Amino acid sequence: MNFEEAADFIWKHGRLLERRIFEYFFLGGSKDSILTSLMAYQNDDGGFGNAIEPDLRTPNSQPLFTEFALRVLYDCNIKDLKISYKACDYIAKHADLNKGISTIHMDSGEYPRASHWNNPLSTEPSMERLTGLVGLLNWQGIKHPWLDKATEACLDFVSTNRYDDAHTILTTFCLLESLPQTEQITRLYDKLANDLASANFLRMDAYSENYGLSPLEFVPSPTSYCKKIFQEDIIIQHLEALKSQQDKDGGWHISWDPPGETAKFEWRAIITLKNLIILKQYKKLNF
Numbered sequence: 001m002n003f004e005e006a007a008d009f010i011w012k013h014g015r016l017l018e019r020r021i022f023e024y025f026f027l028g029g030s031k032d033s034i035l036t037s038l039m040a041y042q043n044d045d046g047g048f049g050n051a052i053e054p055d056l057r058t059p060n061s062q063p064l065f066t067e068f069a070l071r072v073l074y075d076c077n078i079k080d081l082k083i084s085y086k087a088c089d090y091i092a093k094h095a096d097l098n099k100g101i102s103t104i105h106m107d108s109g110e111y112p113r114a115s116h117w118n119n120p121l122s123t124e125p126s127m128e129r130l131t132g133l134v135g136l137l138n139w140q141g142i143k144h145p146w147l148d149k150a151t152e153a154c155l156d157f158v159s160t161n162r163y164d165d166a167h168t169i170l171t172t173f174c175l176l177e178s179l180p181q182t183e184q185i186t187r188l189y190d191k192l193a194n195d196l197a198s199a200n201f202l203r204m205d206a207y208s209e210n211y212g213l214s215p216l217e218f219v220p221s222p223t224s225y226c227k228k229i230f231q232e233d234i235i236i237q238h239l240e241a242l243k244s245q246q247d248k249d250g251g252w253h254i255s256w257d258p259p260g261e262t263a264k265f266e267w268r269a270i271i272t273l274k275n276l277i278i279l280k281q282y283k284k285l286n287f
Contacts (some may be wrong), residue, residue: 001243001244001246001251001279001284001285002246002272003276003285003286003287004191004250004287005208005249005250006250006251006272006275006276007022007026007247007250007276007287008250009228009249009268009269009272010022010251010269010272010273010276011249013045013251013254013265013266013268013269014266014269014270014272014273015037015064015184015266015269016037016040016078017038017041017072018038018054018269018270018273020033020036020037021034021072021076021227021273022258022273022276024076025277025280026276026280026287031076031078033040034072034076034078034229038069038072038073038083038114039083039103041065042069042083042086042087043059043060043061043090044070045061045090045093046061046064046085046087046088046089046090047061047063047065047087047090047091048061048062048065048066048069049052049061049062049065050065050103051065051132051263052065052067052068052069053068053259054262054263054266054267054270055113055114055116055117055256055258055259055261055263055267056104056108056111056113056114056117056259057111057112057113057259057260058107058108058110058111058113059111060105060107061102061105062104062105062106063091063094063101063102063103063104063105063129064103064104066087066090066091066133067129067136067171068132069083069087070084070133070136070137070140071136071171072242073136073140074136074139074174074236075153075274075277079139079140080140081140081141081142081143082138082144083143084137085144087119087139088135088142088144088146088285089146091130091133091134091137091180092144092146092147092150094151095125095130095133096125097130097149097150097153098153099125099127100125100126100128100129100130101125101126101129101130101133101234102122102123102124102125102126103122103123103126104122104123106116106123107246108123112259113259114256114257114258114259114263115257116256126156126168127154127161127264128163128165128168128172129168130154131151131154131157131158131168131171131172131175132168132170132171132174132175133178134147134150134151134154134175135154135171135172135173135174135175135176136171136174138151138175138178138179139174139177139178142196151175151179153185154172154175155175155188158172158175158176158188158191158192159187159188159191162195163192163195163196163199163209164195164200165198165199165200165201166196166199166201166202166212166213166217167201169192169195169196169199170213170217170218172192173189173192173218173257174223175187175225176189176192177225186197193226193228193229196229197228199222201213204234206238206240207240207241208239209255210255211255211256214238214242214279215229215230215234215235215238216235216238216239216242218230219235220274220277220278220281221278221282222281222282230281235281235282239278239279239282239284242275242279243279243284250272251268251271251272251274252267252268252271252275253268254267254268254271279285
C-alpha cells in the first residue's frame, strides 16, 4: 500500500470536503475547515443537498444527504450544534414517527442518479432510515423539542422489528451509542448484532469484489462502539485485504455504477480517504 499515491489520488479527484478531512487527519488541519466545507452543502431548510452523496445529483435537500453529512461529523468526531439543530428541523418536518422518513424525496427524480436510486422503495417512508438519522442527531447532543419523542419512537421500533439491511443497522448503532448504556440499550445492542449476522449487504468475505459493508465499516478503529461484534482475526483479515486492494492509480475502486464519471471519481476519493483513515487508526500506515 502506497500512502503517497493514495494522497495524490485524493488531491486529484477529491472534493474540497474530502480534501479538508484529509488535511485534518493527516496534515494537522482544523475542524473548522471541515465545517466550512460541509456547510456549503446545507440548504436554507436545514437539510443537506447539492449531491453531497454523489450518486444523486439534485441540489434539493434529501434525508439521504442529511444522513451523509451527519455521518461526516460523526466519523470526524465533530459536534456542531448549529448545523445539527438546523438538520433536525428539516428531519422533524419530513418525518412521521409512526411510518419513518423516505430515503429520497420524489423531486429527486428530476435529476441524474445512479440506477439503484430508481427503486420505488427509496421514496417510501422507512423507520429503519429514521432510526439512524435520529441517532446521528442525538449523538450531536442537541436539545430539540422533537428529538426526545423521536428517540423514544425509534427505540420502540428497534425493539420490536428485525433489521435486514447492514446500512440501516450501521446507523442505528449510532442511536444506541448516543444513549446511556442501560440494560435496555445493552439488550438492543445484542439484538442488532444478531440482526446484522444475517443481514443483506454485510460482506464478510474480505476479498470479495461484490458490493457490501465490511466489518471495518462497523469497527473503523480499535475503540469503535461495535468492536465486540467481530472477532479480532476477522478484523485483521479485512485490514490485510484492504491494504492489498489499492488500485494502480493510487485510489480504491467502487463496486457499483454511479451516474457519471464525476460521481465515480468523487466516490473513489471518498472511499480512498475512508480506507486511509481506517488504516491510520489501526496503525497500518507509514507516512
